[in-house]
Amino acid sequence: MSRAFTPKVVTANSLLEGDAVWLTEDDRWTKVMAEAELIEDEAHAQIRLLDAQARAGEVVGPYLADAREGENGPEPVHFREEFRTRGPSNYAHGKQVERA
Amino acid sequence: MYQYSDFDEAFVRTRVAQFRGQVERRIDGSLTEDEFKPLRLMNGLYLQLHAYMLRVAIPYGTLNARQMRQLAMIAERWDKGYGHFTTRQNIQYNWPELRHVPDILDALADVEMHAIQTSGNTIRNVTADHFAGAAADEIDDPRPYAELLRQWSTDHPEFQFLPRKFKIAVTGAEHDRAVTRAHDIGLRMVRRGGETGFEVIVGGGLGRTPMIGKVLRDFLPVEDLLPYCEAIVSVWNLLGRRDNKYKARIKITVHEHGVDEISRLVEERFETVKAAFDGTAMDLLEGIRAQFAPPALPPRGTGAYDAARDADPVFRAWADTNLTPHRAAGHAIVSISLKKHGATPGDASAEQMRVIAELAERYGHDEIRISHEQNVILPHVALDDLPQVHAALKAADLATANIGLVSDIIACPGMDYCALATARSIPIAQEIAERFEALKIEHEVGPLKIKISGCINACGHHHVGHIGILGLDRGGVETYQITLGGSGAEDATIGEKTGRGFGAEEITGAIERIVFAYLDLRQGREETFLDAYRRVGAAPFKAALYAADEDAKKDRADAA
Numbered sequence: 001m002s003r004a005f006t007p008k009v010v011t012a013n014s015l016l017e018g019d020a021v022w023l024t025e026d027d028r029w030t031k032v033m034a035e036a037e038l039i040e041d042e043a044h045a046q047i048r049l050l051d052a053q054a055r056a057g058e059v060v061g062p063y064l065a066d067a068r069e070g071e072n073g074p075e076p077v078h079f080r081e082e083f084r085t086r087g088p089s090n091y092a093h094g095k096q097v098e099r100a
Numbered sequence: 101m102y103q104y105s106d107f108d109e110a111f112v113r114t115r116v117a118q119f120r121g122q123v124e125r126r127i128d129g130s131l132t133e134d135e136f137k138p139l140r141l142m143n144g145l146y147l148q149l150h151a152y153m154l155r156v157a158i159p160y161g162t163l164n165a166r167q168m169r170q171l172a173m174i175a176e177r178w179d180k181g182y183g184h185f186t187t188r189q190n191i192q193y194n195w196p197e198l199r200h201v202p203d204i205l206d207a208l209a210d211v212e213m214h215a216i217q218t219s220g221n222t223i224r225n226v227t228a229d230h231f232a233g234a235a236a237d238e239i240d241d242p243r244p245y246a247e248l249l250r251q252w253s254t255d256h257p258e259f260q261f262l263p264r265k266f267k268i269a270v271t272g273a274e275h276d277r278a279v280t281r282a283h284d285i286g287l288r289m290v291r292r293g294g295e296t297g298f299e300v301i302v303g304g305g306l307g308r309t310p311m312i313g314k315v316l317r318d319f320l321p322v323e324d325l326l327p328y329c330e331a332i333v334s335v336w337n338l339l340g341r342r343d344n345k346y347k348a349r350i351k352i353t354v355h356e357h358g359v360d361e362i363s364r365l366v367e368e369r370f371e372t373v374k375a376a377f378d379g380t381a382m383d384l385l386e387g388i389r390a391q392f393a394p395p396a397l398p399p400r401g402t403g404a405y406d407a408a409r410d411a412d413p414v415f416r417a418w419a420d421t422n423l424t425p426h427r428a429a430g431h432a433i434v435s436i437s438l439k440k441h442g443a444t445p446g447d448a449s450a451e452q453m454r455v456i457a458e459l460a461e462r463y464g465h466d467e468i469r470i471s472h473e474q475n476v477i478l479p480h481v482a483l484d485d486l487p488q489v490h491a492a493l494k495a496a497d498l499a500t501a502n503i504g505l506v507s508d509i510i511a512c513p514g515m516d517y518c519a520l521a522t523a524r525s526i527p528i529a530q531e532i533a534e535r536f537e538a539l540k541i542e543h544e545v546g547p548l549k550i551k552i553s554g555c556i557n558a559c560g561h562h563h564v565g566h567i568g569i570l571g572l573d574r575g576g577v578e579t580y581q582i583t584l585g586g587s588g589a590e591d592a593t594i595g596e597k598t599g600r601g602f603g604a605e606e607i608t609g610a611i612e613r614i615v616f617a618y619l620d621l622r623q624g625r626e627e628t629f630l631d632a633y634r635r636v637g638a639a640p641f642k643a644a645l646y647a648a649d650e651d652a653k654k655d656r657a658d659a660a
C-alpha cells in the first residue's frame with residue numbers, strides 16, 4: 001500500500017534578498033506562506049517544482065516542503081519550515097517584523 | 101600588526117572587482133546558481149535560512165581599532181546593526197543583500213580585510229591563541245607564523261579544490277587556548293635546546309567523527325614550516341576521500357592509513373618540496389615579525405587599580421574573572437565578555453564595536469583580538485587604566501564578569517540562522533545563562549565550559565565542552581544530547597554521551613542537575629568540574645540526569 005501523499009508547498013530563497021519565498025497558484029513568489037499553493041497531488045508537485053526551477057533568475061534552491069491546510073492557508077509541518085515563516089528567535093528581525 | 105603590501109592590496113581589490121562582475125552576471129541571468137555558488141562561496145557568501153550570510157576573515161583573530169570601526173559601519177549600513185563573532189575568530193553578517201556584497205567587500209578592502217577562503221574546500225582562516233603576544237606563558241608570538249601561513253595558503257594554486265575544507269591553528273604558549281588538537285593541522289611552539297620549533301599535530305577535528313589530532317613531528321624547525329605544511333596538504337590532497345564528503349577530512353585519511361604511513365608519505369613528499377623553498381619565506385618571515393613587534397609597555401603604578409578593587413566590589417568581581425596575567429608587570433589582558441546573560445553569544449552591536457575600538461585606541465595600544473570562545477580581548481592594558489576601561493564597558497553593556505564560567509557559553513548560530521542546522525542553539529544558551537544568573541551560583545561553581553552546536557558539524561565545539569550540547573531533530577522535535585568531560589585544551593578529550601537526549605524545555609533543568617551534582621561531590625572549590633568528572637566518571641552525573649527516568653521505570657515495574 002502506498003503511503004498517503006503529504007501535501008506540499010514549493011519554497012525557495014529569493015535571489016536578491018535571500019529571504020524565504022513560496023510559490024503561489026498564480027505563479028507569484030510570495031513572502032507569506034499562507035498565500036502559497038497547497039499541492040495535494042504528487043505528480044502536480046513535481047511539475048510545480050520544475051516550474052520553480054525554471055525561474056532561476058528570481059530564486060535559489062527551490063524545493064518541496066511538507067505543509068498542511070490551516071485557517072488562513074498552508075501552514076508549515078516541520079519546525080524548520082515554521083522558523084522560515086518567522087525569522088530568528090533571538091531578535092525581532094526578518095518576516096516576524098516585516099509582516100507587522 | 102601586519103600591513104598589506106602593494107601585492108596584497110592589488111590582490112584583494114582585483115578579487116572584489118572580479119566578484120562584482122560575477123554578482124552582476126548572476127543577477128542578469130548570464131550565470132546559473134550552479135555556476136555562481138562556488139564563486140560566491142570562495143568569497144565567503146553563504147545562503148542561509150532567512151538571508152545571505154557573509155563570513156569575513158579576521159586573520160588569527162587580530163584587529164585594530166580602525167578595522168573594528170569599519171566592521172561597525174558595515175553592520176549599520178548594510179546589515180541590521182550587529183555582527184556575530186564565531187568560533188573561528190571570524191565575523192559573520194546575517195542579513196546582507198546580494199547586490200550590496202561587492203560594496204561590503206570594497207569597504208573591507210579599505211581596511212585591509214576580506215572574505216576570501218572563508219568557505220569552500222580550501223585552507224581556511226588560520227586561527228591562533230587569542231592572548232598571542234601578551235600571555236605570560238608564551239614562548240613566541242604565533243601570529244607571524246600564522247600570517248606566513250596565510251600568505252602561503254591564500255590562492256595557493258594547488259590547494260583551491262581540496263577534498264574538503266582545511267583548518268590550521270597555531271599557538272606559541274604552553275597552555276593551549278587555540279584548540280590545536282581539534283584542527284586538521286595544529287602547531288604548538290616548543291623549545292629544544294636553544295632552538296624554537298613546532299610540534300606538528302595532524303588529523304584532529306570535530307564534526308560527525310570527532311578525533312583528537314596525532315603528533316606527526318615532535319620538533320619541526322621554523323624554517324621547515326611551509327614546506328612541511330605543503331607536504332601534509334599535498335599528501336592529503338591525493339589520498340583524501342573525494343568520493344564521500346563525510347570521509348574527506350584529513351582526520352579520516354589519518355585514521356584510515358594510520359599515522360605512521362601518513363608520516364612516511366609526508367616525509368617523502370617533504371624531501372621533494374623542500375627544494376622549492378629557497379629561504380625567501382624566511383626573509384619574508386623576518387619582515388612580518390617586525391610588524392608584530394610588541395608595544396612598549398613602560399612600567400606603571402597600580403595605585404588606581406588597587407583603590408578601585410578596594411572600593412568597588414563590581415569592579416573587583418570583574419577583575420577577578422575577566423583579567424589574565426600579562427607578561428609585562430603592571431599590565432593585564434582584558435577579556436570583554438560578549439555573553440551578557442540572556443544575550444546572543446558572540447554578537448556585538450555596532451555601538452559596542454565602536455566602544456571597543458575607542459578603548460583599544462585609548463588604553464590598549466590599538467590592539468584587539470577575537471577569541472574562538474566568541475569574546476573580545478584587549479591584550480595590553482595597564483592595570484591603572486582598568487577602572488576607566490571597566491566603566492566604559494559597563495556603560496556599553498560589555499562588563500559581564502563571567503569569563504570561563506557557566507554562562508560564558510559557546511553557541512553556534514544554529515537553526516535561528518544556519519541552513520544546515522537540525523535544532524536551535526542560541527535560545528538554549530540564553531536560557532542556561534539566565535537560569536544560572538538567577539541562581540547566583542556561577543562564581544561558586546567556578547571554571548566550566550559549556551559548548552552548544554546546532555548540528556553534527558560541531559561549529560560550537562560541543563565535543564570538547566566540559567559540558568557539550570548537540571541539537572538534533574528527533575522525529576520533528578528539537579532534541580538536545582549531552583556530552584560530558586570534553587576538553588579543548590592541551591589535555592584535549594572528546595566528551596562522552598550521557599544517554600537519551602532532552603527536549604528544549606528540559607535541557608536547562610538537565611544542565612542544572614549536572615552542575616548541582618558536581619557541587620555535591622567535589623572535594624573543594626579547587627576541584628574544577630572537569631577534574632571532578634575525571635575523578636568520579638560519568639555515573640553520578642548520569643544518575644542525576646536520569647533519576648526521574650529510573651523512578652518511572654521502577655514504577656512501571658512495580659505496577660506490572
Ligand code: SF4
Nearest residue numbers: 512518521554555559
Ligand atoms: S554546527 Fe551546524 S548548525 Fe551550528 S553553525 Fe555549524 S553547521 Fe550550522
